[in-house]
Amino acid sequence: MAAESKSTDVSEVRMEDLVSLCARRGLIFQASEVYGGINGFWDYGPLGVELKNNLKSLWWQKVVRERDDVEGLDSTIICHPRTWEASGHVEHFSDPMVDCRACKKRFRADQLDDAGRCDSREGSSEHDFTEARSFNLMLRTSLGASEDAASEAYLRAETCQSIFTDFKRVREASRQKIPFGIAQVGKAFRNEINPRNFTFRSREFEQAELEFFVHPSERESWFEKWLELRMAFHAELGFDPARIRTRPHEADELAHYANAAADVEYHFPFGWQEIEGVHDRGDWDLSRHSEFAGKDLGITDEETKERYVPMVVETSMGVDRTVLALLCNAYRVESLEGGETRNVLRLHPALAPLKAAVLPLSKKLGEPARAIAARLRRDWNVFYDESGNIGRRYRRQDEVGTPLCITYDFDSETDAKVTVRERDSMAQDRVAIDALPAFLRERLEGAE
C-alpha cells in the first residue's frame, strides 16, 4: 500500500466531539434514545461493550486470578434492607433538598444557583422554597406480593456491602486466612439529582471493588501497597502520567467510616475527577454488620489465638468513569500532511474493542480476505470491511482504536502476503498470511 503521510499536530480533546464519536460509532449512547432518552442512563453499543468488558477482564485477571490471596464474588443487586441500615446508607446517604411551593419542583439545597426560573411565575425567577430536608439517594423497590413496609428493598448503592455480609461464608468456603481479599464487579445505582458529564455521573453504573481484610497492625502498609498496585494498573493501561494522580483526602472530607483515603484522579476535559478510590475503612463495616445481624464476624488467629475484627482496605474503581478516562486519554484529532485530519483512539491493544480489521483492496478479493478474517476471529475480535476506498477504511478503524489493519491486495494472490498497517505510527509491514497469528500475538499481546 502507498504509505500515509505522518501526523504533524495533535489537538486537545473536546468533550462534545468525543460524545458525538461515541454515539456515531456505537460505543456509548443514551439509553432508550428512541423514547427521548432517560436522564443519567447510558447504553454501551457493539464497540463499547467490548471496551468495557476488556477493562473488567484485565481488572479481574490482575486483582483476582493472578493472586492467591483474593477471591471473587458475584452478589445480587437487591440485598436484605438491613444491609443498608448497617452500612449507614439509610441514615447518611442523602442530599439536602428543597421544594418550590409554587412550581412543585425539587432542588439540591446546595445548588440553588442552578435552580433557574420558577415555571409557575411568569417573568419572575423567584421560587418559593421550603426548608431543606434530606433526600435519600438509594433507589427503592418493593418485593413480594404485598406492598407493605416489610417488603421494601433498595437497589445497592455500592457493590462492597455484600462483600462484608458474605465475608464469613467466603472465608470459610475458600479457607483463606488474613490477609486476604474479596472482589467483585457489578452494577450499582444512585438517584443522582443532577447526572452530568456524559457517563461520569450517572444513575446506573458499574463498580470493580476489592475489600482486603488485614490485621489491625498491617492496615497502613496494606493501604500503601494497594494504592501503589492500583496506580501501577492504571499506568499499564497507558494513561498519560501528566493527566493521572493520587490525591489523599483531607481529614474533613473523609467518609464517616474511613480512616484514610486517596482518590485516583484523571484530568478530564471537565477537570480533575475521581476514577477510583482507595480507602482504609477500618473495622466499621464488619463491626456494624456483626451488630445488626447479631452475628460475630470477627476471626481468631490460629497461631496466636487472638480474637479480632479485621480491618478493611478497599479499592473501588468506577468502571464507566475509567472507560471514559481511557477514551479521553486515547482520543486525538490529528492533522496530517496535505490538510487532512484523522480521529484516532490510541487505546492499549488489550483494551481496543477490535484487534484487527481485514480489508480487501477490491471486493473481488473478498473471498480470500474473508477466510483470513474467519481464521483470526477464532483468537481475536476481528472486523471485516470491504466497502469504500482504503484510506477511508483506515480512518474508520483509527477512530475506534483498532491497532492493526490487514490489507489483502492483488499481489497477495501470488506472494501469499498481506500489508499490516499500525494505527499510531501508520507504519506498514508485509507479512506472510501463514505468519499472521504469530505476528498478531506479538504485536497485540507482547505489548501488554
Next chain:
Amino acid sequence: MAAESKSTDVSEVRMEDLVSLCARRGLIFQASEVYGGINGFWDYGPLGVELKNNLKSLWWQKVVRERDDVEGLDSTIICHPRTWEASGHVEHFSDPMVDCRACKKRFRADQLDDAGRCDSREGSSEHDFTEARSFNLMLRTSLGASEDAASEAYLRAETCQSIFTDFKRVREASRQKIPFGIAQVGKAFRNEINPRNFTFRSREFEQAELEFFVHPSERESWFEKWLELRMAFHAELGFDPARIRTRPHEADELAHYANAAADVEYHFPFGWQEIEGVHDRGDWDLSRHSEFAGKDLGITDEETKERYVPMVVETSMGVDRTVLALLCNAYRVESLEGGETRNVLRLHPALAPLKAAVLPLSKKLGEPARAIAARLRRDWNVFYDESGNIGRRYRRQDEVGTPLCITYDFDSETDAKVTVRERDSMAQDRVAIDALPAFLRERLEGAE
C-alpha cells in the same frame, strides 16, 4: 503417587445434596445470608462466579465474537418506562392474585391449594379471599428528585427490549445488513410470587439473549438454524443427551407476540424445565416500538428498495438455570472400591472454575510447588493447597470439578517431574515441570 481405586457405582443427583455442596464450597448460597437471606436471591461465591463467567464467555465467544453477523450490546437495567408499555409488559406481565381479608396475605389465584392456614383464625384453615385481580411482576422504582408518577420506572423484566429500542442505532453504527443479530448478557428482575427450586426460579437472574433480524421470507429457516446452533452449543457443554431436549410450544401456549417457539429443556431432579427458549417473535417488537416511539424502525433493502419491518428470531438462555443444569449434569456421588465415596463435578474443562490444583506432598515442598502454581496462574485459574493428606486434597478438588491435580513430591526434587492426576478417570501421568504449560493446554483446551 499410589493409584486410586476405580469408581464402581454412580448415584442419582439429590437436589438437597447439591444445594448443600454449593453452599459449603462457596459456589452458590443465599444472598444476605447473615440477615436470614432474602427470598429468591442467590449469591455466587469464588467458584460460582468463575463457573458462571466461563459460561457467559463461551456464549459471547460463540454467539458474538466468532460471528460477523452478530453485534454485542450492554444496555441499562432501567429503561424508559414507555419501553414496557410498548412491549406489553405493563398490560400483560402479571399473575392473578387474591388477598385474604382476615390475615392480609396475598396468594396466586391459581395456587390456592398452597395457601395453608389463615394466620388470623386459630384452628381453622379458612381464608376469606377477595376476587382475583392481576398483579404485575415487574419491579418498580422511582427516579429523580420528585416522587410523582412521571418518574416511575421499572427494572427490566427481560434484556431483549433494549435490543429492540437500540436496533436502529446499533444497525447504523455497525453498518450491518439484514440478516444480522444483536446480543447481550445481563441481569433481569421479576417479582416472582413463589421463588423455588434453588436458583431455577429467582427474582434476580441473568439472561444471555440474541435477537436476530431477518427478512420475512427467511424467518422459518433462521428459526430452525438457530434452534440447531443452540442445541449444538449445549451439546458441546457436555450435557447428557438423555437429559436435554427441545420441546416445540403448542399453539395455545405461545406468548402473545410469538409465532413459533421451542424450549430447550433439561431434566432436573425436579422435572423437565426450560433453560433456554428459541422464539419467532415476528415483527411484534419493532412494530410496537415504532408505534410507541413514533419512529419508523423498519428498513429499506438497498438492492430491491423494498421497505419492511424485519422479523425477529430470538434465542434466550437463562444463565443461572443453565449453570444449575450444568451442576446437576456434572454432579456424581461415586462409590469407590473399599467403601469410600467421592463427590465429583464432571464439568467440561472450559467451564470448570479451577483448571488445576498444585499440591505439594509435604509442606516442606511448598516453595517449589508455589512457584509452579504462580507460573501456571498466568494462563489458568490455578489453586494451591498444602494442607491435609493427598487423598483428601484430591477429594476437595473433585467435588468442585477441577480437571487436573498436580502433585509435587520428593522425587520431583531430582527428576523435575510432577504427577498429574485426571479428575474423572483418576489416571495419573508423570509430566516434566517444564512441559506443564503445554500439557495443560492440550488437556484443557484441546478437549474443547
